Amino acid sequence: MPEVNIQHLDKIYDGGVQAVYDFNLDIKDGEFIVLVGPSGCGKSTTLRMVAGLEDITKGSLIIDGKDCTKEPPKNRDIAMVFQNYALYGHMTIYENMAFSLTLRKENKEIIHRKVMAAAEILDLKSQLNKKPKQLSGGQRQRVAMGRAIVRNPKVFLFDEPLSNLDAKLRGSMRRELILLHKKLNATIMYVTHDQTEALTLADRIVCMSMGHVQQIGDPIELYEKPANTFVATFIGLPPMNMFEGTIEKGSFKSELFEYPLNEKQTGLLKDYDGKKIILGVRPENITRAGHVKLHITNNENLGMNTLVHGKVGGVKNVVCKFAEWCNYRAGDEIEIGFDPEMMHFFELPTVDEQGKEVPGKAIR
Amino acid sequence: MEKKTPNQVIIDHDIMRYKKNKWAQVLALLGLVFNCLYFMLIYAYTGTFYYDSAKSKTAAGLMLIGVSVLMTLIILLMTFLSSENVKNYNKVYSYVLFVIAGLQVIRIFGFPLYGLNHKMLTVGYFGFYPTPDQSWVEFIILLVYLLASAACLIAAGILGIIQSVRLQKHIKKVESGEVDITAVVKEMEAEDEAKAVAAKVAAEEALKETEEKITASDNGEV
Numbered sequence: 259m260p261e262v263n264i265q266h267l268d269k270i271y272d273g274g275v276q277a278v279y280d281f282n283l284d285i286k287d288g289e290f291i292v293l294v295g296p297s298g299c300g301k302s303t304t305l306r307m308v309a310g311l312e313d314i315t316k317g318s319l320i321i322d323g324k325d326c327t328k329e330p331p332k333n334r335d336i337a338m339v340f341q342n343y344a345l346y347g348h349m350t351i352y353e354n355m356a357f358s359l360t361l362r363k364e365n366k367e368i369i370h371r372k373v374m375a376a377a378e379i380l381d382l383k384s385q386l387n388k389k390p391k392q393l394s395g396g397q398r399q400r401v402a403m404g405r406a407i408v409r410n411p412k413v414f415l416f417d418e419p420l421s422n423l424d425a426k427l428r429g430s431m432r433r434e435l436i437l438l439h440k441k442l443n444a445t446i447m448y449v450t451h452d453q454t455e456a457l458t459l460a461d462r463i464v465c466m467s468m469g470h471v472q473q474i475g476d477p478i479e480l481y482e483k484p485a486n487t488f489v490a491t492f493i494g495l496p497p498m499n500m501f502e503g504t505i506e507k508g509s510f511k512s513e514l515f516e517y518p519l520n521e522k523q524t525g526l527l528k529d530y531d532g533k534k535i536i537l538g539v540r541p542e543n544i545t546r547a548g549h550v551k552l553h554i555t556n557n558e559n560l561g562m563n564t565l566v567h568g569k570v571g572g573v574k575n576v577v578c579k580f581a582e583w584c585n586y587r588a589g590d591e592i593e594i595g596f597d598p599e600m601m602h603f604f605e606l607p608t609v610d611e612q613g614k615e616v617p618g619k620a621i622r
Numbered sequence: 623m624e625k626k627t628p629n630q631v632i633i634d635h636d637i638m639r640y641k642k643n644k645w646a647q648v649l650a651l652l653g654l655v656f657n658c659l660y661f662m663l664i665y666a667y668t669g670t671f672y673y674d675s676a677k678s679k680t681a682a683g684l685m686l687i688g689v690s691v692l693m694t695l696i697i698l699l700m701t702f703l704s705s706e707n708v709k710n711y712n713k714v715y716s717y718v719l720f721v722i723a724g725l726q727v728i729r730i731f732g733f734p735l736y737g738l739n740h741k742m743l744t745v746g747y748f749g750f751y752p753t754p755d756q757s758w759v760e761f762i763i764l765l766v767y768l769l770a771s772a773a774c775l776i777a778a779g780i781l782g783i784i785q786s787v788r789l790q791k792h793i794k795k796v797e798s799g800e801v802d803i804t805a806v807v808k809e810m811e812a813e814d815e816a817k818a819v820a821a822k823v824a825a826e827e828a829l830k831e832t833e834e835k836i837t838a839s840d841n842g843e844v
Contacts, residue, residue: 338765352640367630370637371807386640 261287261445262413267317269303269469276305279469281317285413288443294456295466296492301449302417304466308447309338309415323414328389337406338415341422343398345390345405347587352386355404376407378440380434388549396427400434407442416448432458442522445597453493457481465489468614488617490538494578496565497603498538505530510537514571515550520598526621527603536618538602541565541579548595552576557586629806629813635792636803638785642709644761644780650705651717653774654698657726660767661694663760664733666745697722701775708782711789716782723775726768734764 261433267281278300293301306312306596308319318327326334326423338356342531352373353360359369380400390398399419406414420428432455439446439459450456456463457477465472465480465488472492473485475524484490484498491497503512508587510517519527527535556567564584570576578594586592604618626634707715737743738761741754742799752759795801 350640366637367633370633370640371810373640374636374803374807375811378807 259363261285261322262447263318263320264304264308265318265320267304267307267319268315268440269300269307269312270315279309279470281471283464283471283474285395285445285447287600288445290439290446290459290461291448291464292456292460292462293447293449293464293466294451294453294492295472296451298468299466300469301451301464302464305338305415305417305447305449308413308470309336310334311338313397317388321388335412336415337409337411337413339399339402339406339419341418343390343402343422345398347390350387350389351382351393351401353538354401355386355408358405358409369538372408373404376404379407379438380404381509383504392442394427395423396431399423399431403438408581414444414446416446419448420450420452428452428455435459443519453495457493463493465492467492467617472617482600483622484621485604485618487536487538487618489608490602494540496541496579498540499544499576500604501539501570501574502534502606503536504532504534506532510535512537514574517550517596523598523603530603530621534606535621536604536606537596538604539596540600541577542581542602544576544578544580545595545597546580546592548593550594550596552578552592552594554586554590554592555588557584557588559583559585566592629810632792632801632803632806633810634801635788636796637808638711638789638792643711643782643785646716646778647705647709647786649774649778649781650701650708653719653726653778654705655702656767656771656774657694657697657701657803658770660729660764663745663747663764663767666768671745688729693725697725705778708778708786711782711786713783713786713790716779716786719775719779723772723779726772726775730765730768734761734768737764792807 262283262285264281264283264285267278268276269278270276281300281304283291293304307314310329314327318325320326321334321336346357349357355373355376355620356369373386374383377386380403382397382404383399385393385397385401387622390401393401399422402419420431422616423431436459448455448459457480460477462474463477463480464474467488473480473489475483475485478491480489484493487500491500501510501512501514503510505511505519505527507534508519510519550570552566552568552570553572554566554568557567558565558567562581564580564582566578566580566584566586568576568578576594603621605621607618608616608618704715704718704722708719726828734743741757743757743760743764744752744754745760746752747760747763750759764828789817792801
């Protein structure tokens with residue numbers, strides 16, 4: 259039985275604005291699910307509906323076999339960690355961590371044992387007598403997690419918990435979160451707009467846009483086999499380069515260049531002959547051997563690799579990621595090609611009845 | 623009440639590392655409240671003692687009221703300071719509380735007894751206006767305030783000493799490695815788990831037994 263079962267979840271606000279459309283997800287026991295997407299895509303709303311902080315307009319939410327659709331938050335046995343930590347400034351770290359248990363009127367011995375166990379896991383034992391303002395951002399976030407851990411909930415919900423931290427701390431906290439998940443074997447729902455967090459933390463990623471789920475899958479699946487143009491451009495940094503063109507006689511023809519397709523690709527695209535499609539290539543799958551002319555505008559050496567920005571045909575911006583150290587100058591022209599195994603093809607985006615753009619589906 | 627296991631006692635002591643000695647603080651503050659009630663009453667005797675002495679403008683008279691006010695302020699301040707320190711398990715301030723309690727007892731023999739002997743405790747209190755012969759009524763009120771204040775301060779001091787000694791001993795044990803809190807917590811978790819399993823097994827056995835009895839009863843064996 260799945261630990262969390264979300265079926266046909268909709269969220270429509272009082273003004274008629276729909277934030278989430280038909281959200282379906284089965285979360286297994288101990289699974290780390292990451293909801294990723296740009297701001298306003300409905301990921302936090304979904305999480306808040308699971309937490310009980312937002313009413314569910316339509317659909318059902320089942321947590322460990324119990325229908326929690328209409329249950330108040332306190333009866334759902336979940337714990338939420340917020341972006342701004344939500345710690346009580348006048349309380350010590352110990353008191354902050356013990357707070358939810360104190361409210362439940364738990365025995366003080368049990369409270370102490372749980373707080374000490376959580377502090378041990380999170381390496382906070384030496385900080386327990388301090389006030390939140392005496393701690394760093396990362397430590398405060400650990401306290402917020404500790405407060406969730408002591409409750410021993412069925413599900414942990416994280417709403418962009420690392421967004422307030424600097425890049426270095428975010429990296430170390432990500433590693434700590436992975437270790438914490440392994441230690442607790444907890445079921446986690448985690449919301450972020452940072453794709454690096456999503457890719458490194460998740461067992462499965464739910465990629466959302468405009469309230470719709472675009473794709474659910476393993477991180478590698480989303481990266482290597484994006485379901486549509488939105489996922490292809492959202493996951494991956496720098497984003498995937500997209501070229502619009504037509505399939506003609508075994509070639510991809512755009513206004514900017516013509517690219518020959520191999521046998522496998524021709525077979526895949528046989529139904530699209532003469533039709534417009536989109537070709538997608540990740541920057542790291544661009545090679546320095548080919549016949550597409552790239553007019554370089556910028557060369558960024560990052561140490562272990564180089565990001566080369568340029569234009570194809572004088573108009574289309576293209577980013578290449580070369581594993582070598584390059585020293586191109588603005589104005590240089592090079593010839594590039596695409597790794598045939600890593601070329602992605604998509605249908606053109608369409609527009610639905612409500613006038614919203616629907617991303618183009620992957621052709622497989 | 624069930625006797626606590628050694629591990630439970632350790633946990634009880636360990637809690638003190640992160641929780642303040644609130645009971646000692648509350649008792650000390652209660653002593654302070656009784657002291658306030660006491661001085662609010664004695665300074666109401668406008669027509670007598672302090673004010674008469676002050677009115678006479680003799681150096682002794684002026685000194686008397688000054689010393690009285692100063693002493694009250696010092697006691698208030700010291701009591702508050704001590705309450706904050708006993709809250710943090712500072713043993714020294716428990717002794718300060720004992721000294722203040724002693725002063726409160728000594729004060730009984732100052733103005734309250736003088737007022738009783740000279741039948742001047744007639745200020746009126748909660749609508750009751752005693753005659754000079756009824757001075758003993760307000761004397762008893764003053765006596766209760768001072769004794770209650772002293773009792774609270776002594777109780778706070780005793781509690782402060784007991785808890786701070788316990789905490790000091792516990793910290794020594796933790797620092798010397800004699801007690802490992804993480805290990806104690808884990809041991810207790812394991813004990814709880816074992817108890818839960820035993821309870822589950824016992825419940826299952828009881829259920830099985832009941833089912834067997836019902837089956838036997840249905841078969842007419844009983």
